[in-house]
Amino acid sequence: MSENATWLARYGAAYMPNFGAPARVLVRGKGCRVWDADGREYLDLLAGIAVNSLGQAHPDVVAAVTDQISTLGHISNLFTSLWQVRLAERLGAIATTNDPRLPARVFLCNSGSEANETAFKLSRRTGRTKIVAMEGSFHGRTIGAVSLTSNPKYREPFEPLPPGAVFVPYGDEAALEAAVDESTAAVILETIQGESGIVPAPDGFVAAARRITRDAGALLWIDEVQTGIGRTGDWLSYLPTGVTPDVVTMAKGLAAGVPIGACVATGPAGELLGPGLHGTTFGGNPLASRVGLTVLSVIERDGLLDHVRRVGDHFADAVTGLGHPGIVGVTGRGLLRGVVLSAPVGARVTARALEAGFLINAPRPDRLRIAPPLVITEAELETFVSALPTLLEE
Numbered sequence: 001m002s003e004n005a006t007w008l009a010r011y012g013a014a015y016m017p018n019f020g021a022p023a024r025v026l027v028r029g030k031g032c033r034v035w036d037a038d039g040r041e042y043l044d045l046l047a048g049i050a051v052n053s054l055g056q057a058h059p060d061v062v063a064a065v066t067d068q069i070s071t072l073g074h075i076s077n078l079f080t081s082l083w084q085v086r087l088a089e090r091l092g093a094i095a096t097t098n099d100p101r102l103p104a105r106v107f108l109c110n111s112g113s114e115a116n117e118t119a120f121k122l123s124r125r126t127g128r129t130k131i132v133a134m135e136g137s138f139h140g141r142t143i144g145a146v147s148l149t150s151n152p153k154y155r156e157p158f159e160p161l162p163p164g165a166v167f168v169p170y171g172d173e174a175a176l177e178a179a180v181d182e183s184t185a186a187v188i189l190e191t192i193q194g195e196s197g198i199v200p201a202p203d204g205f206v207a208a209a210r211r212i213t214r215d216a217g218a219l220l221w222i223d224e225v226q227t228g229i230g231r232t233g234d235w236l237s238y239l240p241t242g243v244t245p246d247v248v249t250m251a252k253g254l255a256a257g258v259p260i261g262a263c264v265a266t267g268p269a270g271e272l273l274g275p276g277l278h279g280t281t282f283g284g285n286p287l288a289s290r291v292g293l294t295v296l297s298v299i300e301r302d303g304l305l306d307h308v309r310r311v312g313d314h315f316a317d318a319v320t321g322l323g324h325p326g327i328v329g330v331t332g333r334g335l336l337r338g339v340v341l342s343a344p345v346g347a348r349v350t351a352r353a354l355e356a357g358f359l360i361n362a363p364r365p366d367r368l369r370i371a372p373p374l375v376i377t378e379a380e381l382e383t384f385v386s387a388l389p390t391l392l393e394e
């Protein structure tokens with residue numbers, strides 16, 4: 001029996017069956033490469049689902065973790081650290097780039113779901129309960145986040161869910177306008193729906209959502225868990241639209257693999273969660289906060305936003321340039337890309353890619369997701385593009 005098979009059998013007996021069978025047992029990584037328990041090497045085009053923004057074992061992350069855990073790892077929220085304060089200031093400034101005079105307040109937690117749960121609780125403090133969410137949305141697996149996620153597969157096994165969610169077709173401005181009224185606490189949306197298959201909102205939709213929520217006195221809540229922290233070539237994917245949301249949630253790529261989440265509220269929304277109304281034991285501890293700051297510094301120092309735009313566009317052009325009949329097009333921005341297939345063969349292509357040494361996934365049957373570390377090179381991406389025709393063979 002191979003090492004992979006041995007460990008997968010033990011996993012099957014020891015771990016809850018909620019994920020299904022993992023594809024491989026990974027033991028080591030460096031940059032955009034990982035190795036499995038049998039020594040096979042893979043090019044990581046998934047980054048732990050848009051998390052490992054700087055790849056594996058990035059020297060700045062290793063240094064930050066090592067130094068911080070050797071100095072001050074965890075302290076609880078009865079105390080604070082300079083790292084927590086600095087990261088909150090930095091994230092607030094990023095979220096209000098389009099309106100720098102607006103104050104921002106930050107809550108640090110441990111995951112995207114928890115960041116959304118925080119925003120959910122915050123929205124209830126408006127005194128309103130309706131939340132307008134989008135068809136095709138994914139906001140996480142806690143009960144609150146599931147209630148805002150449209151896919152019945154995630155919702156139905158856990159009903160009854162918290163009441164209040166209403167779903168409208170993604171990108172449909174008229175439907176959004178009709179759904180939002182004076183009882184609406186918030187509108188939640190992703191600028192690019194990740195788990196639905198890298199589906200971008202149409203141009204103008206985010207600005208329309210800003211106008212509609214402002215007119216109704218509702219919060220605009222943008223979920224940047226998958227799209228944020230440089231993934232699309234901007235610090236946050238909504239920034240090019242010129243809007244400033246009331247609430248922004250982030251997680252995934254923020255601390256390069258160290259668990260973290262952040263809920264940023266701008267303007268009056270920042271005052272809604274008063275003393276005692278919310279909390280976390282681990283969230284915002286010195287270790288995670290320091291690594292979050294390190295990631296932001298490295299993205300800035302190494303010009304990674306420009307890099308992401310450049311290599312992301314190059315990848316999309318190269319895939320389109322294949323002119324392959326099995327490929328309809330490429331969606332997304334920066335390094336969050338969907339390869340649209342002409343047939344529902346995503347699972348087969350993903351399995352073949354794994355055999356050929358590429359980690360990708362298929363968030364829906366006709367779509368491959370490419371979300372590699374932000375540090376990936378054009379040459380690394382090209383090895384996958386060259387392999388695509390073979391992976392797509394009947």
Ligand SMILES: Cc1ncc(COP(=O)(O)O)c(C=O)c1O
Nearest residue numbers: 111112113138139140194225226
């Ligand atoms: C847009 C979005 N929101 C929230 C989540 C949930 O994040 P987490 O798995 O860290 O709880 C995800 C995870 O894929 C996501 O893509």
